[in-house]
Amino acid sequence: MMIVAGQSQSAYFLEEELPSTERSHTLSVLVDNEPGVLARVVGLFSGRGYNIESLTVSEIEHSSHMSRITIVTTGRPPVISQIMHQLGRLVPVHKVVNLTWAGDALERELALVKVSGKGEIRDEALRLAQAFSARIVDATLDSYVFEITGAPADIDRFVGLMKDCGLVELARTGLAALARGRTGI
Amino acid sequence: MTRQMTGAEMVIQALIDQGVDTIFGYPGGAVLPIFDELFQQEDVRHILVRHEQGAGHAAEGYARSTGKVGVALATSGPGATNMVTALTDALLDSIPMVCITGQVPTTLIGTDAFQEADTVGITRPCTKHNWLVRRIEDLPAILHEAFRIATTGRPGPVLVDIPKNIQFQTGTYENCKDKALTQYHPAVKAPDAAIREAVELMAAAKKPILYTGGGVINSGPKAVALLRDFVKLTGFPITSTLMGLGAYPASGRNWLGMLGMHGTYEANLAMHDCDVMVCVGARFDDRITGRIDAFSPNSKKIHIDIDPSSINKNVVVDLPIVGDVGHVLEDLIAAWNARKPVQDKAAHAAWWKQIDGWRAKKCLTYRPSAEAIMPQYAIERLHALTAGRDTYITTEVGQHQMWAAQYYHFDEPNRFMTSGGLGTMGYGLPAAIGTQLAHPGALVIDIAGDASIQMNIQEMSTAVQHNAPVKAFILNNQYMGMVRQWQQLLHGNRLSHSYVDSQPDFVRLAEAYGAVGIRCSKPADLDDAIEEMIRIDRPVLFDCHVVSLANCFPMIPSGKAHNEMLLGADVSDEEIETAIGTAGKVLV
Numbered sequence A: 001m002m003i004v005a006g007q008s009q010s011a012y013f014l015e016e017e018l019p020s021t022e023r024s025h026t027l028s029v030l031v032d033n034e035p036g037v038l039a040r041v042v043g044l045f046s047g048r049g050y051n052i053e054s055l056t057v058s059e060i061e062h063s064s065h066m067s068r069i070t071i072v073t074t075g076r077p078p079v080i081s082q083i084m085h086q087l088g089r090l091v092p093v094h095k096v097v098n099l100t101w102a103g104d105a106l107e108r109e110l111a112l113v114k115v116s117g118k119g120e121i122r123d124e125a126l127r128l129a130q131a132f133s134a135r136i137v138d139a140t141l142d143s144y145v146f147e148i149t150g151a152p153a154d155i156d157r158f159v160g161l162m163k164d165c166g167l168v169e170l171a172r173t174g175l176a177a178l179a180r181g182r183t184g185i
Numbered sequence B: 001m002t003r004q005m006t007g008a009e010m011v012i013q014a015l016i017d018q019g020v021d022t023i024f025g026y027p028g029g030a031v032l033p034i035f036d037e038l039f040q041q042e043d044v045r046h047i048l049v050r051h052e053q054g055a056g057h058a059a060e061g062y063a064r065s066t067g068k069v070g071v072a073l074a075t076s077g078p079g080a081t082n083m084v085t086a087l088t089d090a091l092l093d094s095i096p097m098v099c100i101t102g103q104v105p106t107t108l109i110g111t112d113a114f115q116e117a118d119t120v121g122i123t124r125p126c127t128k129h130n131w132l133v134r135r136i137e138d139l140p141a142i143l144h145e146a147f148r149i150a151t152t153g154r155p156g157p158v159l160v161d162i163p164k165n166i167q168f169q170t171g172t173y174e175n176c177k178d179k180a181l182t183q184y185h186p187a188v189k190a191p192d193a194a195i196r197e198a199v200e201l202m203a204a205a206k207k208p209i210l211y212t213g214g215g216v217i218n219s220g221p222k223a224v225a226l227l228r229d230f231v232k233l234t235g236f237p238i239t240s241t242l243m244g245l246g247a248y249p250a251s252g253r254n255w256l257g258m259l260g261m262h263g264t265y266e267a268n269l270a271m272h273d274c275d276v277m278v279c280v281g282a283r284f285d286d287r288i289t290g291r292i293d294a295f296s297p298n299s300k301k302i303h304i305d306i307d308p309s310s311i312n313k314n315v316v317v318d319l320p321i322v323g324d325v326g327h328v329l330e331d332l333i334a335a336w337n338a339r340k341p342v343q344d345k346a347a348h349a350a351w352w353k354q355i356d357g358w359r360a361k362k363c364l365t366y367r368p369s370a371e372a373i374m375p376q377y378a379i380e381r382l383h384a385l386t387a388g389r390d391t392y393i394t395t396e397v398g399q400h401q402m403w404a405a406q407y408y409h410f411d412e413p414n415r416f417m418t419s420g421g422l423g424t425m426g427y428g429l430p431a432a433i434g435t436q437l438a439h440p441g442a443l444v445i446d447i448a449g450d451a452s453i454q455m456n457i458q459e460m461s462t463a464v465q466h467n468a469p470v471k472a473f474i475l476n477n478q479y480m481g482m483v484r485q486w487q488q489l490l491h492g493n494r495l496s497h498s499y500v501d502s503q504p505d506f507v508r509l510a511e512a513y514g515a516v517g518i519r520c521s522k523p524a525d526l527d528d529a530i531e532e533m534i535r536i537d538r539p540v541l542f543d544c545h546v547v548s549l550a551n552c553f554p555m556i557p558s559g560k561a562h563n564e565m566l567l568g569a570d571v572s573d574e575e576i577e578t579a580i581g582t583a584g585k586v587l588v
């Protein structure tokens, strides 16, 4: 982030906020897996007016009671830094890493997609599922449940196509993300 | 050394091991086991308040005036919810406080049991951290960690919620005072590179200013002493926020007075025109910056703060120094002495000349009156008659608070307890009681407003019971003066519900509580009345009738820049009513 002398910015600006460089960032947060820790993180976002596009959490190390929270949020760079510092001052938070800043991170999500229909529509759904490497995890005479794993944008595209193939409902896990290369956070 | 004891005993033992001598609280069903333990010991003094909010503010006053942790105790449900305002107050003002609450037994949690409230849920956003204790095994470590978190890094309030069955259970107590339960260890020392860069920037400054805040007082007496050394060493002018008053003496040569919305002309203009700003433990609050895009437009900004989230939050700075004020100042002084910079003497002299020009405006001048007491005059007299003593001042919130900051000149830190960030009316009286109990021989005065004092007036009874001879010095203007002033500024002087109707007779009210009441309405009588108040070794309500419609100036109207101030002596009603534009009106 470039800092220029005398160029001050704030929530207290009278002018409309500049939309310019707003983009989404993937944050990885290592936390003590204690009761309420997720509420602290979510409360921080809602209380300070930051938005959450996606949030996933699960224990990654049982012995040390550590969880990894992956949050996708949007904002201009100063807002993103502020979010990271606010997360960092929560007592159970060990580490906050911006995977988007660290470079092109690996981002995967899993979705279960239920479609129903007969005949032509049903065949089309199956063909598309194959094209997207989705697996069939449940089937009846007039329905399928597909499982698809991929980058969120791929899943978005698949789900978009399924809307014309009898989409009934879907469930998405939210994002799991890691930086590339040999080192961890 | 470990010992077997009940959860309730552990609470008291942990307080003793942490060196706590006084706590403020109120009993109820879910904390009875703890109160029973309090009854059976003499190491910890319990001060019974009249409302849990009072316990919280008393703990804050105790904490701020001593530099130690304040401790409050309340029951579940309504006891805990009554504490919320005080916790939020302590969070915004970075006051170290440990609050212990009782909770319904673990077996009843979630059943809407009698006096059940989700206390950790409710207080999560208004504490630095909080815990619900689910197992007796966890209690000792959590109690000690609570004190560590409250006082480490940026101080703040923490809460430990203890279900009643845990208070009765027996477990193993260990004094884990110096052990850390969590990985929370904020850095206190800043990198050398940042220190060196700061010295370079400061050495080259032609128009420098030190902008100091509550963080200096949080850091402690050593930081205060170092700050004073640093001013001597550099010759820089210095201003402070409301929260930092007293760190540098108001009688000091380099003092410019408080800055911000109601700060002095010289402080605000020096902030606006400076070329190097050194922010020491302050957080660029909106009361300070005014219009952000016009805030000190030509300066390089150095920001010393222990909390990385304070940096670049409101104002983007050029050089962040994350660390404790005391540690950083020590390093800065050493680096300065090693570097022995040659300062631009001529530039500094010109800067001081400019500052003296601003000082000559005498921005705190007000129109005196021989018939009625001007509120500014009342504070001036209070200062003149109490400055030589061991005096502590607390305030409520409103115009009187700002007049206290402007006209009571603080020469020492930890002498001014005020609700800055949250602006909590009702803070001052209980905070005065907490302060008085920490400093039994001192003169403790709550500079109050007629509306604010009624928010926690019940604590007069606490003061009487515990022989805390606090003085509530009420600047009675019959109005919520600060609200009235804003209505005049923003809403065509339509004084919607800001008149304090049906006031109690404060003198008789004091007497009803077993305290002493004094009333004064003539400037000529004021000194004698103040002297009398000081002489009385009991709680006093001093009803000081002042003019009703005085406004608090200087003022930077919201949405305006530092160089667009309204000054007191020469501002017309029309200027007041048109000072704030439409864009500024939405701001608070």
Ligand SMILES: Cc1cc2nc3c(=O)[nH]c(=O)nc-3n(C[C@H](O)[C@H](O)[C@H](O)COP(=O)(O)OP(=O)(O)OC[C@H]3O[C@@H](n4cnc5c(N)ncnc54)[C@H](O)[C@@H]3O)c2cc1C
Binding pocket: B092, B093, B094, B153, B154, B155, B212, B213, B214, B215, B216, B218, B219, B240, B241, B242, B243, B244, B258, B259, B260, B261, B262, B263, B280, B281, B282, B283, B284, B285, B287, B288, B304, B305, B306, B307, B310, B323, B324, B325, B326, B397, B398, B401, B402, B419, B420, B421, B422, B423, B424, B482
């Ligand atoms: C009616 C009203 C009017 C007001 N008008 C004014 C006004 O005109 N002028 C004014 O100044 N205020 C005014 N205030 C107060 C204002 O709202 C803020 O509370 C105040 O300005 C904040 O002070 P501060 O920046 O010193 O921060 P604090 O709230 O004291 O925060 C301290 C900062 O220092 C940091 N810190 C803490 N400990 C350390 C440490 N050991 N080392 C390093 N850093 C540390 C913290 O992280 C934080 O960033 C007013 C309040 C009210 C109610």
Ligand SMILES: Cc1ncc(C[n+]2csc(CCOP(=O)(O)OP(=O)(O)O)c2C)c(N)n1
Binding pocket: B396, B397, B398, B399, B400, B401, B423, B424, B425, B426, B448, B449, B450, B451, B452, B453, B475, B477, B479, B480, B481, B482, B483
């Ligand atoms: C608990 C609370 N409620 C409302 C406010 C808003 N408020 C700020 S100042 C003020 C009026 C204070 O009146 P008074 O105590 O008489 O002081 P004065 O301004 O007249 O000196 C009010 C209502 C507040 N700060 N705190």
Ligand SMILES: [Mg+2]
Binding pocket: B398, B449, B450, B451, B475, B476, B477, B478, B479, B480, B481
């Ligand atoms: Mg009033």
